[in-house]
Amino acid sequence: MKIGIGNDHSAVEMKKNISVYLKELGHEVINYGTDSSESCNYPVYGEKVAAAVQDGEVDCGVLICGTGVGISLAANKVRGIRAVVCSEPCSARLSKEHNNTNILAFGARIVGIEMAKMIVDAWLEAEFQGGRHADRVNMVMDIENRKGNAIE
Incomplete structure (x- = not known):
């Protein structure tokens, strides 16, 4: 699987560790994050990875x-x-099973590296269950596609 990874300045070391871990699991990892510990803006990297997922990169x-x-x-x-x-x-x-998430996020100041690996494993190993969950995911996506926020 090809996985995009992104991070801000607070997560450079964790990104490096998780990238190595993902490669050990056999995944291709594309780095969209910063490799500098200088303060930067996380929205830039969130958008980069999201755009790569959206575009199928x-x-x-x-x-x-x-x-x-x-x-x-x-x-x-x-x-x-x-x-x-x-x-x-x-x-x-x-x-993943219920919401078909396509991006996983976690905090370098919140979880340690071993917990981060366990979170990644659980997410990557899970499969979307579809069925009633697909109906609900479609409802969420419909919200995104509406011109306004009013309930129809």
């Missing part, structure tokens, strides 16, 4: 900032993206 994405929240919010502004921030494996697995 990569199959899915992993985003890391201090908490995972900001970078996932930025990614979710890109049409077709369902990014989730997780701090433990169960939510990561369920986000």
Whole structure:
């Protein structure tokens, strides 16, 4: 699988560790993040990975900032993206099974490297269950596609 990875300055080391781990698992990893510890803006990297997923350059994405929240919010502004921030494996697995998430995010200041690997494993090993979940994902995507926010 081809995985895009992005990060801000707070997550350079974790990004490096997770990139190596993903490669050890046999995945191709494309780096869209910074390799500098100088302060930078996480929305830039959230958007880069989300655009790569949207355009089909990569199959899915992993985003890391201090908490995972900001970078996932930025990614979710890109049409077709369902990014989730997780701090433990169960939510990561369920986000894929029930919500068909295409980007996983977590925080370098929140989880350690071993927990991050467990989160990644749970998310990558999970499969979308479809069925009633597909109906709900379609409802979420319909919200994105409406011109306004009013319920019809």
